[in-house]
Amino acid sequence: MMLNNNSKHKYLFFFLFFTSLAWAQNKASGRIVDEKNNKELSKVDIFINNNKTPSLTTTSGSFAVQSDSIIYQLKFSRKNYTAETVEITPENADNIFVQLSQAAVSSIQEIVINTGKTKYKSKKENPAYAIMQKVWDRKRNNGLEKFDTYSYKEYEKTQFDLNNLDSAFMKKKIFKKLDFIFDYADSTASGRLGLPIFLNEAVYENYGKNKPEKDSKRTLVAQKTSGFQDNQVITVSAKNLYRDINIYDNTLNYFDIGFQSPVGSDGFSTYDYSLVDTIAIRGEQAFHIRYQPKRKDILAFQGNLYIDTDTYAVIGATLKSTQKINVNFVNSVSTQLEYDNPDETTFLPKKLVTEFEISPFSKKKGSKSIIARRSVDYSDYEFNKPLDPSVFKRKEEEYEDKFIEKDEAYWTKARPDTLSRAEQGVYNMLDQLQQTPKFNRIVKLFETLGSRYYNAFKGIDIGPIFSIYGRNKVEGDRIRLGARTYFGLNDMWRAQFYTAYGFKDQQVKYGVDARYMFNKLNRFMIGAGTSRDIAQLGGQLTSGDGLTTGPQSTSTFFARGENNSLSSVNQTRVFAAIEPWKNIQLRVDGVMQSIKSADLELFNLMYYKDGNLRKTVNDSHVTFSIIAKPGAKFSQTGIDRYQARNLAPTIVLRYTRGIEGLFNADFNYDKLQFMLSKPFLIGTLGKSIVNIEAGKNFNTVPLALQNIIPANLSYGLVPNTFSQLNYYEFVADTYVTLNLEHHFNGKILSYIPLIKKLKLREVAFIRGAYGTLSDASKAINVEGFKYSAPSEHIYYEYGFGIENIGIGNLRLFRVDFNWRGNYLDRPGISKFGVKAGIQVEF
Secondary structure, three states: OOOOOOHHHHOHHHHHHOOOOOOOOOEEEEEEEEOOOOOEOOOOEEEEOOOOOOOEEOOOOEEEEEOOOOOOEEEEEOOOEOOEEEEOOOOOOOOEEEEEOEOOHHHOOOOOOOOOOOOOOOHHHOHHHHHHHHHHHOOOEEHHHOOOEEEEEEEEEEEEEEEOOOHHHHOOHHHOOOHHHHHHOEEOOOOOEEEEEEEEEEEEEEEEEOOOOOEEEEEEEEEEEOOOOOOHHHHHHHHOOOOOOOOOOOEEEEOOEEEEOOOOOOHHHOEEEEEEEEEEEOOEEEEEEEEEEOOOOOOOEEEEEEEEOOOOOEEEEEEEEOOOOOOOOEEEEEEEEEEEOOOOOEEEEEEEEEEEEEOOOOOOOOOOEEEEEEEEEEEEEEEOOOOOHHHHOOOHHHHOHHHHOOOHHHHHHHOOOOOOHHHHHHHHHHHHHOOOHHHHHHHHHHHHHHHOOEEEEOEEEEOOHHHOEEEEOOOEEEEEEEEEEEOOOOOOEEEEEEEEEEOOOOEEEEEEEEEEEOOOOOOOEEEEEEEEEEEOOOOOOOOOOOOOOOOOOOOOOOEOOOOOOOEEEEEEEEEEEEEEEOOEEEEEEEEEEEEEEOOOOOOOOOEEEOOEEEOEEEEEEEEEEEEEOOOOEEOOOOOOOOEEOOOOOEEEEEEEEEOOOHHHOOOOEEEEEEEEEEEEEOHHHOEEEEEEEEEEEOOOOOHHHOEEOOEOOEOEOOOOOEOOOOOOOEEEOEEEEEEEEEEOOOOOHHHOOOHHHHOOEEEEEEEEEEEEOOHHHHHOEOOHHHOEOOOOOOEEEEEEEEEEEEEOOEEEEEEEEEEEOOOOOOOOOOOEEEEEEEOOOO
């Protein structure tokens, strides 16, 4: 079964486990006075939370308001006065004192809200349409593209707050000896009452140039994390929830899922727009346009756009998801954007605030959840100033922990706004929690589930825990135990070991390897290892780099047939790897191995060599690989690092040279392989994942060294394999494969009554393979007559799947229905099959 252990999900359930809301507060009262003379003011509009219509216009200096929902914020607005916003907490709700100061004429904002929805015979009659047409005609690009050089700073704040706690929840046994955390419950940064559990502040410096050639660099210069300074995996996982967006794009990326932009050129196919009024924003006149989706059950937003009346540039925008948002774990999404517009064709980001409400339980209002909020302030823009070429070079000190450690004086100056009381408290709370044994035990449990290793004692982890038991035709029941060194995330070396035993063949297997990294800048590392085990060869075409990851696809207790075609592999490997450029790795592997059938009665690997019949292939080869992941993001760790999921591609180019005679090797051969894997957002139609692999053996080699079109006999989901093939059904000297999978995100099923309530999502896929196998390659094997390549026709499979199966927000299951497209006359084939698995996906 397929289980995605991506780091962005690694601690998701750890956060969600504590989800809650402190105290419901739906009443507030107090006084409003003039700041200058302290006289009471009347005719003050009071707005509750983010409402655009006032809940009360005062007739005296005193006020009292009440709401059916929790009041977490009040805004006070009076003509010719500067508006004031007050965060409401249980402590201040009954005695609010507001001082309004008279505003300069230039800063007064006249706001008129039109709550009615006007119907037009055609969109051309809608005045908002004419305004949006001009926005589309004058579509702006990010201003950074027009300058020879540029630089700017980012201040980023990421905070997670527990929401919807109640007294019963806080009295649960799990919080015994941890109940002090509720002393920190307060009004959160999002304005709601809750408990802050995670806070990360970061400052980045950005440099770029467009001439004479493009180059850019984003450097983390300061970072402060509440209680998790030593665990960058949590920090990066939290940050990877978010994507930077351009409101002018047709599709906005949230969770690597496409949402229709209200400012996109095809926005009118999704949204209804209405012109509300003209208002003043930061001294500029702007059209206020309200928009909402034509259908509530699609991936779209509702909110407000603020368009400059002279230049038709977007000054600001608010985006909020509908209540029927079909995203796993997510109850709501909201974003606020502010832009500067330096000229007629460009814009510059000024502020970005994105907030998610995340819950594993339910999308119902009031369900236990987490409010995850990220705000970014862009400042100190400088253009066309000479930049020293050294600023674009990676520096070793940038990867050291001390590089980002700054004192409180630095943070006081770096923050655009001071931290709230709750934000300041979260640092103290998390530090206090880490001194609590019970909390550390809970963290250890979730780290074990996420990493698959259990920390037995200092420096030693036992695992992987999910690989302890297996079963196959050769070994029967199989037990595997392993361990690794682990002193911390910043370890510059790692050693691993495992041993396994098959109760049927009564053979002991083992694997051991060690790696050492010399520096974090170019990740130059060396390693060596050796193993003796049973393996399923041909499980993948572009094989991985692990030494002790264990054999692939050897278990058959959940498969459509017994796995007889197993091999016995003794292997010793050494390697060296380096990243001379960011996200581009150069790697050299030297391998010495011997391969034979694990059971000759079940599977024959015998071949002819110089007229002699041989049962063991001795092979020594050197492999040079280029592995590129442009745009990928990683957590800052030592020897191991964790890639955060995004739309970055993976590109592998690999050359292998077999050397006859070296350590008694039997063959000279040359092999070239290529692999490209890339997810694409296809507008609002969903996401496609494309995987292309190609390769060629330039010499005649036996079956053990050939290219096997990968099959999947299990009932689980295994990416980039062919579900209806048998092992070794297709063997090729030269091959090309394509796996294309498209996720529609419920686009089709949302039109079907009753079915749409289930929130299911549809997947379509097609897989194809083409290859050739020479007569010489067939003849070298004793049973070469059994093997062929898909050369007559392109072999293909197709099918569809249903994903997002589950209850509430916990929808982890996927079921695929697979059909074999051709080569249907072969004996023992499967024409149709069902696969199922778990995907931890938004």
